[in-house]
Amino acid sequence: MIEGAKWRRWVFFYIPLSAFVFTLLFPFYWMLVTAVRPDSELYRPWSAPNYAPFWTAHPTLDHITYLLQETLFSTWMLNTLFISITATLISLFCGIFAGYALSRLKFRFAGMLGTGIFITYLVPQTLLFIPLADVVRNFHLGDTPWALILTYPTFLIPFCTWLLMGYFKAIPRELEECARIDGAARWQAMLYIIFPIAVPGILSAGIFAFTLSWNEFIYALVFLSSPAQKTVSVGVTSELIRGDVFYWGSLMAGALLGSIPVAFVYSFFVEHYVAGLTGAVKG
Amino acid sequence: MAVSEVATTSDTYTASVRRWPITRLLEDERWLSFVLLLPTLVLLSLFIAYPFVKGVELSVTDAKVGVPGNFVGMQNFAALLNDSIFRIAVWNTIVYTAVTTVFKLAFGLWLALLLNRNFKGKAFTRAFILLPFIIPTVLSTFAWKWMFDPTFSVINWTLFRLGLITSRINWLGDPNLALISVIIVNIWRGVPFYAISLLAGLQTINPELQDAAAIDGARPWQRFWYVTWPLLLPVTMVVVLFSVIQTFADFQLVYVLTGGGPANATQLFATYAYQIGVGTGLLSQGAAISLAMFPVLLVVVIVQLLYIRRVETL
Numbered sequence: 001m002i003e004g005a006k007w008r009r010w011v012f013f014y015i016p017l018s019a020f021v022f023t024l025l026f027p028f029y030w031m032l033v034t035a036v037r038p039d040s041e042l043y044r045p046w047s048a049p050n051y052a053p054f055w056t057a058h059p060t061l062d063h064i065t066y067l068l069q070e071t072l073f074s075t076w077m078l079n080t081l082f083i084s085i086t087a088t089l090i091s092l093f094c095g096i097f098a099g100y101a102l103s104r105l106k107f108r109f110a111g112m113l114g115t116g117i118f119i120t121y122l123v124p125q126t127l128l129f130i131p132l133a134d135v136v137r138n139f140h141l142g143d144t145p146w147a148l149i150l151t152y153p154t155f156l157i158p159f160c161t162w163l164l165m166g167y168f169k170a171i172p173r174e175l176e177e178c179a180r181i182d183g184a185a186r187w188q189a190m191l192y193i194i195f196p197i198a199v200p201g202i203l204s205a206g207i208f209a210f211t212l213s214w215n216e217f218i219y220a221l222v223f224l225s226s227p228a229q230k231t232v233s234v235g236v237t238s239e240l241i242r243g244d245v246f247y248w249g250s251l252m253a254g255a256l257l258g259s260i261p262v263a264f265v266y267s268f269f270v271e272h273y274v275a276g277l278t279g280a281v282k283g
Numbered sequence: 284m285a286v287s288e289v290a291t292t293s294d295t296y297t298a299s300v301r302r303w304p305i306t307r308l309l310e311d312e313r314w315l316s317f318v319l320l321l322p323t324l325v326l327l328s329l330f331i332a333y334p335f336v337k338g339v340e341l342s343v344t345d346a347k348v349g350v351p352g353n354f355v356g357m358q359n360f361a362a363l364l365n366d367s368i369f370r371i372a373v374w375n376t377i378v379y380t381a382v383t384t385v386f387k388l389a390f391g392l393w394l395a396l397l398l399n400r401n402f403k404g405k406a407f408t409r410a411f412i413l414l415p416f417i418i419p420t421v422l423s424t425f426a427w428k429w430m431f432d433p434t435f436s437v438i439n440w441t442l443f444r445l446g447l448i449t450s451r452i453n454w455l456g457d458p459n460l461a462l463i464s465v466i467i468v469n470i471w472r473g474v475p476f477y478a479i480s481l482l483a484g485l486q487t488i489n490p491e492l493q494d495a496a497a498i499d500g501a502r503p504w505q506r507f508w509y510v511t512w513p514l515l516l517p518v519t520m521v522v523v524l525f526s527v528i529q530t531f532a533d534f535q536l537v538y539v540l541t542g543g544g545p546a547n548a549t550q551l552f553a554t555y556a557y558q559i560g561v562g563t564g565l566l567s568q569g570a571a572i573s574l575a576m577f578p579v580l581l582v583v584v585i586v587q588l589l590y591i592r593r594v595e596t597l
Contacts, residue, residue: 017397021408024415024475027426030437034429053437094326097319105316120331122584124532126553130560130570131338154330157323187309215419217535222561233421248429255422266417270410278483
């Protein structure tokens with residue numbers, strides 16, 4: 001498929017592609033090396049004779065054990081897992097219904113509502129975090145997981161709705177009509193005929209929503225205050241740094257372990273994830 | 284006889300459909316859509332519409348944490364106009380958004396074109412390339428912060444060993460360099476998103492068009508410029524508009540790398556709003572800074588809506 005002389009292939013294809021892959025992945029390699037490198041090597045000046053930055057001869061699990069035993073890291077992981085899964089389920093529930101209604105039912109204001117939901121999809125979290133903190137406090141949700149479980153759907157529902165509208169639109173109307181002629185009620189046709197066909201779309205939306213919740217930072221930073229309630233991103237940021245001192249070994253170990261759940265889900269559902277990503281863009 | 288039979292069957296038919304009054308109600312598309320949309324509308328009005336109103340309300344008072352505050356009109360916004368840090372933040376945000384968008388688009392398109400060829404390990408490469416985008420930004424940004432460390436920077440070490448520099452570069456501590464460093468990390472994180480979205484766009488383009496142009500004697504560059512690029516433009520527009528909104532309102536990257544420093548050299552809208560609203564507790568001013576982003580975001584959203592509508596009607 002790649003035509004032309006051998007040198008052209010190298011210059012125009014292999015070298016640039018390898019450069020991209022190297023640059024995009026190097027920080028993760030660096031995370032890994034730092035996480036298993038003993039402190040005595042981490043903080044060794046350049047001029048030291050046996051300085052070898054790209055690997056370590058004495059890998060250690062000290063940073064990881066420190067992280068798991070001396071900090072609340074595992075609590076943060078469980079918090080994030082609980083918050084992400086619950087927020088995703090709520091958003092899927094709302095998004096499936098809203099997406100169906102907006103793409104297949106005729107009612108007044110349908111167009112307006114669709115546009116409205118699309119606009120909320122584009123509202124960045126940083127626009128509203130200050131008044132939203134006030135609202136969360138007034139509802140007595142501050143410093144509880146529910147502060148995030150109920151606010152994450154504000155950006156997840158519009159995303160799920162928008163993505164699923166695309167999927168529902170693509171399902172032929174005749175399928176539903178057949179079921180209705182056979183005596184199924186409208187909601188039965190929706191539940192038993194349309195939703196099962198849209199399962200790939202629902203899975204994409206769910207996986208994408210899960211990674212978005214895991215990734216969220218500013219709401220978690222502002223709405224949660226006690227160390228035991230924090231999510232991974234916020235916990236690693238605020239609790240592993242004492243004053244101006246960074247514990248780079250355990251920080252990198254935290255970054256690595258904190259990424260594993262998303263990477264795990266992603267590795268199993270790459271195709272669905274990509275479909276979610278590109279579907280969200282194409283609308 | 285025959286007539287009554289028909290009557291009974293139609294009776295059983297209607298009976299099977301109209302079992303419950305609620306089912307009958309849900310047969311009506313208006314009621315069904317209302318019921319289906321209700322949970323979404325409740326959540327979005329409580330946590331988007333209401334906070335928005337509340338934010339506007341806050342921004343015209345002098346509220347602080349724990350103090351409700353009095354109405355002060357446009358004073359907070361007027362104060363922003365004379366605030367030199369705010370002006371720096373606006374300028375930084377514009378530079379940050381413009382520069383990263385250009386580079387993300389250029390590199391993303393290049394990577395998409397590379398990935399659009401057939402080669403061994405293509406699916407594998409594509410999966411790995413998305414990692415910077417899916418790994419939580421805060422966590423991967425810490426890896427960059429460590430790579431930019433003034434004393435132990437691996438980038439400096441490499442450049443030094445290659446003989447490109449003689450003294451260490453203070454990536455995040457030097458006010459002239461800090462914004463560039465932040466921009467580099469943002470590009471690194473954004474390129475995969477551009478590449479994968481544009482790749483999806485490329486894959487919808489019929490390869491026969493390329494072949495036809497090639498037969499007509501178009502050179503590779505002409506084939507790209509006159510065939511591929513116009514067809515890719517709609518996807519590109521949407522991707523760019525999305526990314527502009529996200530970049531313009533970015534927070535986490537700067538918060539982790541520099542916290543807006545040194546000397547506000549990397550201060551953006553969102554980090555400044557956080558610093559004033561949460562750090563100092565001046566809720567009303569923080570809300571005003573956040574809301575100052577709104578006009579720009581609104582313009583981008585309107586452009587996007589108009590564009591999508593145009594594409595749909597085509």
